[in-house]
Amino acid sequence: MEGSQQPPVGGDTSNATPGIVGCSCLFFIALIVYGVRMYTRIRPTFKLAAPDYFVSAALLCELAVLINLFTAISLGFGHYEYYLSPSTMVKILKHLFALGFAGFWAASLARVSIGSMLLRFEISNTWRVVLRTLIFTQLCLPIVLAVFALLQCRPIRAMWEHVPDAVCWSPRKTQSYGYVYSAIGMLSDLVFAAMPLYFIWSLHRPIMERILISILMTLGTLAAMAEAWIIYYTHVWNPRKNTIRDWMPLFWWYRVEEIGLITAACTPFLKPLVECILGRFGASRFRFMTMQLNTIYSVEGDAPEGFTKMGSSKQSTNGDQNLIKQNPGQPTDRASSDRFDRASDEMKLQREQDCVEV
Structure with missing residues (x-):
């Protein structure tokens, strides 16, 4: 790459500062939320599961991304190429090339953590198929993107330095893969x-x-909004342009997406903390709503005196058996329906318990 022969207007300035401040604050918030999640999963009992390990791996990948990005910025990424030496440009492009691999895994593992967490709920088979498909896609996507990144230029070192007779993909082809990646990510975020x-x-x-x-x-959904900006900047981004200063917004929006996904994977575990804070302001604690179980007496209106409709399932079952014994010729459809209703109520209570645990 060759720099411009005339010094740019404005002098040797950098456009990296706003992104550094914004993404550093977001990452700090993500670390706090992640710490709360790990604390609630370890104390008072150790109950770490696959979603916790996935989001931990995503956080480590994001840390590797930020280290490479901040190193590139310290070398001059964000400045005009006029003020950068060829050797410095090579170092910057190497760091930018390396952070892409970790960035792919950071976003995908965070989405896998969210999807596997949702699989713990009592959901229909259709939703389970959708979730498993999206999780499988997110696990395969970083591998496919890594292969594409390695095939963009032959030889591969043409990605960060000038190589005579190198063969690289056209900018339009590179952009098309960026569109596909962003579209899949946005769809997954909206479904989750x-x-x-x-x-x-x-x-x-x-x-x-x-x-x-x-x-x-x-x-x-915040990550989906970041994806929309990524699609826009991918459209106007030309990886073969001489100046890398214009690449900066695209790199920051990728970081917003990744950090936003990690935060979104951990925020559900803030519920007990938020409930405690609301309680200090006078709000009542969240409790299970009292629900009336259906019984055969609720429709007949001839329940024996002292019988409670909210009684245990054992009492209701005994009542059903006594009624059947007293009326052997009467169909048992109503008793069967009663047992079905109680099973449905128990399933709802189980779903609520799963929600409380998360």
Whole structure:
């Protein structure tokens, strides 16, 4: 790459400062939220599962990304090439090339953590198929992208230095793969954000609690917004242009996406902390809503005196058996329906318990 012969207007300035401040703050918030998640998963009992390990791996990958990016910035990334020597340019491009591999895994592993966490809920088989498909796609995507990155130029060192007779992909072909990657990521983020709303509002929980859980579990939409900006900057980005200063916004929006996904994977575990804070301001604690179980007496209106409709399932079962014995010729459809209703109620309670644990 050859720098411009005339000094640029404005002198030797950098456009990296706003991104450094913004992404550093986001990463600090992500570290705090991640720490809260790990604390709640370890104390008082150790209950780490696959989603926790996935998000931990994503955080390590993001740390590697930021180290490479900040190193490139310290070398001069964000400045005009007019002020950068060829040897410095090679070092910068090497760091930018390396951070891409870790960045792919940071975003994908964070999405896998969110998807595997959602699989713990009592959901339909259709939703399970959708989640498993998206998780499998996110595990394969970084591998495919790594292969594409290694095939962009032959020889590969042409990615960071001038090589005579090197063969590289056209900018349009490179952009097309960027569009596909961003579209898949945006689709996954929207599904992971919309799916919790589908069953959270069917739970027998206070409205304020359902609103809180919905907000905490749909922060992945912020990553989808970042994807929209990534698509825009991918459209105007030309990897063969002489100046790398114009690349800076695209790199920062990728970081916003990755850090946002890591934060979104951990925010549901802030629920006990937020509940405690709200309690200090006078809000009532979130509790299971009392729900009335259906019994055969609720429709006949001839329940024996002293019989409680909210009694245990054992009492209801004994009542069903006594009724059947007293009326051997009567169909048992109503008793069967009663047992089915109780099973359905128990399933809803199990779903609510899963939500509380998360």
